[in-house]
Amino acid sequence: MAAVFDLDLETEEGSEGEGEPEFSPADVCPLAELRAAGLEPVGHYEEVELTETSVNLGPERIGPHCFELLRVLGKGGYGKVFQVRKVQGTNSGKIYAMKVLRKAKIVRNAKDTAHTRAERNILESVKHPFIVELAYAFQTGGKLYLILECLSGGELFTHLEREGIFLEDTACFYLAEITLALGHLHSQGIIYRDLKPENIMLNSQGHIKLTDFGLCKESIHEGAVTHTFCGTIEYMAPEILVRSGHNRAVDWWSLGALMYDMLTGSPPFTAENRKKTMDKIIKGKLALPPYLTPDARDLVKKRHPFFRHINWDDLLARRVDPPFRPCLQSEEDVSQFDTHFTRQTPVDSPDDTALSESANQAFLGFTYVAPSVLDSIKEGFSFQPKLRSPRRLNSSPRTPIRYPRAEGSVELGAGGSGGPSFGSAVNPRAASAESLNQC
Numbered sequence: 001m002a003a004v005f006d007l008d009l010e011t012e013e014g015s016e017g018e019g020e021p022e023f024s025p026a027d028v029c030p031l032a033e034l035r036a037a038g039l040e041p042v043g044h045y046e047e048v049e050l051t052e053t054s055v056n057l058g059p060e061r062i063g064p065h066c067f068e069l070l071r072v073l074g075k076g077g078y079g080k081v082f083q084v085r086k087v088q089g090t091n092s093g094k095i096y097a098m099k100v101l102r103k104a105k106i107v108r109n110a111k112d113t114a115h116t117r118a119e120r121n122i123l124e125s126v127k128h129p130f131i132v133e134l135a136y137a138f139q140t141g142g143k144l145y146l147i148l149e150c151l152s153g154g155e156l157f158t159h160l161e162r163e164g165i166f167l168e169d170t171a172c173f174y175l176a177e178i179t180l181a182l183g184h185l186h187s188q189g190i191i192y193r194d195l196k197p198e199n200i201m202l203n204s205q206g207h208i209k210l211t212d213f214g215l216c217k218e219s220i221h222e223g224a225v226t227h228t229f230c231g232t233i234e235y236m237a238p239e240i241l242v243r244s245g246h247n248r249a250v251d252w253w254s255l256g257a258l259m260y261d262m263l264t265g266s267p268p269f270t271a272e273n274r275k276k277t278m279d280k281i282i283k284g285k286l287a288l289p290p291y292l293t294p295d296a297r298d299l300v301k302k303r304h305p306f307f308r309h310i311n312w313d314d315l316l317a318r319r320v321d322p323p324f325r326p327c328l329q330s331e332e333d334v335s336q337f338d339t340h341f342t343r344q345t346p347v348d349s350p351d352d353t354a355l356s357e358s359a360n361q362a363f364l365g366f367t368y369v370a371p372s373v374l375d376s377i378k379e380g381f382s383f384q385p386k387l388r389s390p391r392r393l394n395s396s397p398r399t400p401i402r403y404p405r406a407e408g409s410v411e412l413g414a415g416g417s418g419g420p421s422f423g424s425a426v427n428p429r430a431a432s433a434e435s436l437n438q439c
Contacts, residue, residue: 153202154336
């Protein structure tokens with residue numbers, strides 16, 4: 001992507017003065033020839049070599065060479081997520097997360113390809129305080145790269161696992177921020193369909209950010225339904241399971257399941273296998289622990305006094321202090337991520353896969369530079385599906401309906417294609433996940 005600068009260079013008398021001489025390139029005398037003739041330029045001057053680089057001063061060409069690998073944050077069957085530092089051009093020195101996906105693995109399945117493109121498009125089009133920001137997207141012959149804001153607070157799953165359950169005030173804060181993010185997606189005709197603690201990250205201040213948009217469905221407006229069977233079973237709404245057609249209401253079901261998980265230590269319907277879990281969701285009766293307050297019980301049953309103390313305008317503006325603020329020593333601090341990954345040597349393996357021209361057509365238009373980055377360039381322009389590990393209070397097996405991935409890899413989801421989403425599933429104990437190719 002290139003910025004266009006419309007520069008109008010005129011004399012004080014105007015640009016079309018009569019009698020002004022016209023020059024051709026042959027009339028311009030190089031500096032060396034002037035000196036050979038015994039002539040020297042008068043006054044201050046600067047000698048500039050006219051090259052494509054010096055004349056075309058638009059945004060830099062973004063590629064892997066622009067980023068230094070610092071840490072591994074996650075791995076999946078289709079790629080990795082790294083913590084990186086930008087080492088040249090605009091925002092040099094800034095820390096990002098770099099999500100790397102292998103084209104050859106994605107193009108094997110048409111749905112994987114479609115979901116990867118959908119994630120890239122949604123990240124470009126959706127801007128919200130509680131949704132991860134995309135800074136750049138680019139590709140090489142064999143790989144796709146998404147450069148995302150670095151969410152150094154780690155996964156909500158990690159904090160929930162550490163605490164076992166959340167106090168109601170803590171759960172209320174996170175659920176309210178998630179509600180605003182989901183509401184914004186719905187206003188854009190997007191349903192999320194994979195809400196769970198692993199897909200919710202915290203930034204350095206402790207505010208939530210939704211990540212991993214691979215299972216989203218676009219163009220679902222009022223009255224429209226879709227029939228794709230996908231998600232993580234314990235958070236899936238009954239209408240997805242029975243394939244009767246679903247709309248954005250499924251996200252509110254998942255939010256209720258997530259709330260129950262936060263307050264009790266596991267989702268409302270779990271069992272020892274996939275079939276029994278699905279049967280419970282479709283036919284089971286919700287059991288609420290006696291220690292939940294009346295407000296919490298009402299919200300789980302779809303009433304809303306639970307949020308009566310929330311000032312939604314302040315929350316959206318992030319003027320409400322989070323209940324937990326990550327203790328970080330620097331911008332590069334990865335202490336909130338699992339050491340199983342962060343201790344690994346960060347290596348972006350050689351890009352030696354050659355795809356056919358027709359296969360590469362699937363990724364046309366993937367490249368992207370965020371408007372905020374373009375603005376900063378202009379301002380500076382001048383002619384100078386897995387099994388969840390048990391938490392402390394409850395065993396909580398999860399069976400995701402996802403895409404196949406490499407044996408022993410962690411379920412991270414990349415564009416719904418089994419690759420990594422930034423910071424997702426950094427829990428190595430989840431490596432035994434099963435998955436179904438039904439999405």
